[in-house]
Amino acid sequence: MQISILAFGIARDILGTSTFDMEIKDGQTVAEIVDELKSKYAAFNKLNSVLLAVNEDYVDDDYIVQQGDELAIIPPVSGG
Amino acid sequence: MQISILAFGIARDILGTSTFDMEIKDGQTVAEIVDELKSKYAAFNKLNSVLLAVNEDYVDDDYIVQQGDELAIIPPVSGG
Amino acid sequence: MIRITSQPIDVNELLDAVSHPGAGAVDIFVGTTRDNTGGKRVVKLDFEAYEPMAIKEIQKIVDRASQLWTILNYAVVHRVGLVEIGQKAVVIAVATPHREDAFLACKFIIDELKKTVPIWKKERFEDGEVWVSAHP
Amino acid sequence: MIRITSQPIDVNELLDAVSHPGAGAVDIFVGTTRDNTGGKRVVKLDFEAYEPMAIKEIQKIVDRASQLWTILNYAVVHRVGLVEIGQKAVVIAVATPHREDAFLACKFIIDELKKTVPIWKKERFEDGEVWVSAHP
Numbered sequence: 001m002q003i004s005i006l007a008f009g010i011a012r013d014i015l016g017t018s019t020f021d022m023e024i025k026d027g028q029t030v031a032e033i034v035d036e037l038k039s040k041y042a043a044f045n046k047l048n049s050v051l052l053a054v055n056e057d058y059v060d061d062d063y064i065v066q067q068g069d070e071l072a073i074i075p076p077v078s079g080g
Numbered sequence: 081m082q083i084s085i086l087a088f089g090i091a092r093d094i095l096g097t098s099t100f101d102m103e104i105k106d107g108q109t110v111a112e113i114v115d116e117l118k119s120k121y122a123a124f125n126k127l128n129s130v131l132l133a134v135n136e137d138y139v140d141d142d143y144i145v146q147q148g149d150e151l152a153i154i155p156p157v158s159g160g
Numbered sequence: 161m162i163r164i165t166s167q168p169i170d171v172n173e174l175l176d177a178v179s180h181p182g183a184g185a186v187d188i189f190v191g192t193t194r195d196n197t198g199g200k201r202v203v204k205l206d207f208e209a210y211e212p213m214a215i216k217e218i219q220k221i222v223d224r225a226s227q228l229w230t231i232l233n234y235a236v237v238h239r240v241g242l243v244e245i246g247q248k249a250v251v252i253a254v255a256t257p258h259r260e261d262a263f264l265a266c267k268f269i270i271d272e273l274k275k276t277v278p279i280w281k282k283e284r285f286e287d288g289e290v291w292v293s294a295h296p
Numbered sequence: 297m298i299r300i301t302s303q304p305i306d307v308n309e310l311l312d313a314v315s316h317p318g319a320g321a322v323d324i325f326v327g328t329t330r331d332n333t334g335g336k337r338v339v340k341l342d343f344e345a346y347e348p349m350a351i352k353e354i355q356k357i358v359d360r361a362s363q364l365w366t367i368l369n370y371a372v373v374h375r376v377g378l379v380e381i382g383q384k385a386v387v388i389a390v391a392t393p394h395r396e397d398a399f400l401a402c403k404f405i406i407d408e409l410k411k412t413v414p415i416w417k418k419e420r421f422e423d424g425e426v427w428v429s430a431h432p
Binding site for chain 3: 006008009010012013046047048053056057058072074075076077078079080
């Protein structure tokens with residue numbers, strides 16, 4: 001299935017876009033998607049952390065992505 | 081000698097004035113003057129504390145009052 | 161009040177917003193943009209937020225703080241976009257009956273905000289720019 | 297800046313006064329007048345100060361704080377005279393490079409101010425008045 005992913009901060013710079021679609025298999029976890037992103041875009045491996053938020057919330061690594069989920073790549077935060 | 085004493089807060093209320101002159105002996109300490117005030121005005125004995133500041137500064141109990149000193153009765157503070 | 165804004169933050173306005181007749185104390189934390197980082201001159205800062213999630217995460221932090229301390233009212237406002245040096249990037253105001261709670265809650269909120277809220281800061285130097293905390 | 301005033305305190309003005317390009321944090325403590333004390337309704341408060349000594353004592357506290365933490369700028373302003381419920385009685389602003397110092401210094405200054413600075417608060421109730429802390 002196809003899911004939409006938002007990208008912020010340095011993740012947006014790495015991808016060159018703030019939103020993109022990605023084809024994922026049924027039953028894929030957020031951890032697997034992060035690994036896929038890291039293998040496609042080596043720059044992600046250099047970051048302190050890369051998380052995938054789902055529907056505006058942090059989720060566990062083993063969260064299985066559902067059709068319609070809004071995913072967002074969260075590089076290390078630095079607000080405040 | 082005669083010294084001038086300022087009174088603030090509840091001390092002013094007890095004395096009914098914000099400044100008054102008091103006759104003291106040479107060599108008298110601030111502690112002795114406080115005792116004298118307490119014996120003249122019983123209400124001072126009920127306060128949590130009564131200090132005498134000298135020239136806008138806290139002093140030790142054994143400070144000997146000098147001619148020209150500005151004394152001030154400091155009841156328990158409650159600013160802030 | 162929780163707000164992400166591209167406009168300058170007015171502290172008097174936030175103080176009015178958190179005013180409460182039972183409040184004896186308000187602690188206000190103001191995070192301002194500094195002119196240097198590790199000795200290197202910063203000329204400008206840029207903040208970006210995943211706004212809806214940032215607001216939810218700030219709300220979670222405030223809810224946790226409210227379980228730990230008596231909070232009568234609060235305001236958390238964070239800037240996004242370009243912020244000039246010396247300007248307010250974040251302001252947190254917490255009104256409590258007694259002052260210890262105000263300090264503790266305010267410190268807790270800024271400490272946690274820096275850890276979990278999806279907001280990113282880009283520091284611009286004369287010779288380049290960097291996303292803060294991104295790399296080891 | 298250290299000031300005793302009978303006028304309302306403008307927090308934005310104080311924040312401007314302590315602004316510093318090297319400051320990453322400003323903590324502002326605002327002590328407001330509460331509508332009750334131990335459950336009894338307070339209708340008004342009255343502050344009195346031994347002004348020159350109060351200013352000197354506040355300066356001593358700030359000097360001690362400056363030895364303990366890196367303070368770039370500070371402002372301590374205390375009201376005197378009648379202060380309505382909910383208004384600011386005291387405002388302390390401390391600008392520091394990093395936020396831990398701002399919280400610690402600000403808390404230290406208000407804690408010490410309450411112990412040593414010759415300022416007195418009279419609480420007015422519907423049925424009388426009392427000088428706070430005067431009696432056991």
